[in-house]
Amino acid sequence: MVLIDTFGRPLLNLRIAITNRCNLRCTYCHGEGEEKGSEQPNEEMTLQEIVQIARMAVELGISRVKLTGGEPLMRKDVVDIVRDVSTISGLMDLSMTTNGSMLENLAEELRMAGLKRVNISLPTLDNAIYHKLTGGAVDNVIRGVTAAVEAGLCPVKLNMLVLKGINDEAVRSMMDFAAKTNTVLQLIELEPINVSKSFYEANHQFLDRYENMLQKEALKVETRRYMQNRRVYYLSQLKVETVRPIENTEFCLNCSRLRVTSDGKLKPCLMRNDNLLDLLTPLRKEASELELRRIFTLANEKRQPFNRN
Secondary structure, eight states: OOOBOTTSOBOOEEEEEOOSOOSOOOTTOOGGGOOOOOSSOOOOOOHHHHHHHHHHHHHTTOOEEEEESSOGGGSTTHHHHHHHHHTSTTOOEEEEEEOSTTOTTTHHHHHHHTOOEEEEEOOOSOHHHHHHHHSSOHHHHHHHHHHHHHHTOSSEEEEEEEBTTTTTTOHHHHHHHHHHHTOEEEEEEOOSSSSOHHHHHHHBOOOHHHHHHHHHHOSEEEEETTTTTEEEEEOSSOEEEEEOOSSOHHHHHTOOEEEEOTTSEEESOTTOOSSOEEOHHHHHTTOOHHHHHHHHHHHHHTOOOSSOO
8 A cells, every 4th residue: 555645646755854963064954844943952753753653654655764864873873773664564765864974984884784775965075165065074974975885885875965156066076976986976956945045046056057968978867757757867987866856846746755854743845844743742642553644644645746837
């Protein structure tokens, strides 16, 4: 059984924010669309609560789970979370998105615990630019990339958010780095979520010229239907994906995701915070399995394309 929303879209993927804490301060971070409030971290879901939510999702037909944040590696029990979620019967894929700065010493342990693949945020290879954007050191991330590949996580994807006037001329060098490290490069557009209007207008860069370049060099081009119809370009030495949500109505029309916020709410849409459903409170009040499933089903019914024509 797979849940289908009122627009005929299957619910296949669940993103669980296991913390809203982070060791970096990225100027472009959308924080999984969670509303920014106090700097104090939310009360985090326990390991058992995360596993229970993931298991319920899989029983309802969701086959892929991604652990997000904040920075998921901030949790001391992150390996235990991975280990317990990965053993859920019926789960086909368990992945993680991370800034990579703490991945060097955890990559092998995470893979052994059951993590299959990882997305690493890497907007630039230039340490000065990286530090200005994030407050961190890019060398830590590069070592994390190397460790992830050596540990056997596959694929390792590099999320390069393209920012006008900051790193938009460095796409080719990032392509070279991805080819050298045997990783997949994802070129991503800035989204107007949790950033100021002035920052968005100053830094948003359309991906058209990169798509044109990739189209000319690609040996093959695919479209990932259940990943917002994003394009995948197969070049001679690497694979590049493009993620362009703003002007692409197909991005929303082909969404197959549901999110769990770091404070345990079901979030049907990245772009909205007016239709969240509290799952953690009834879970802690020992609501019945039927009631918890009903909340999941209602969240799926609230999923609708944000960009509708």
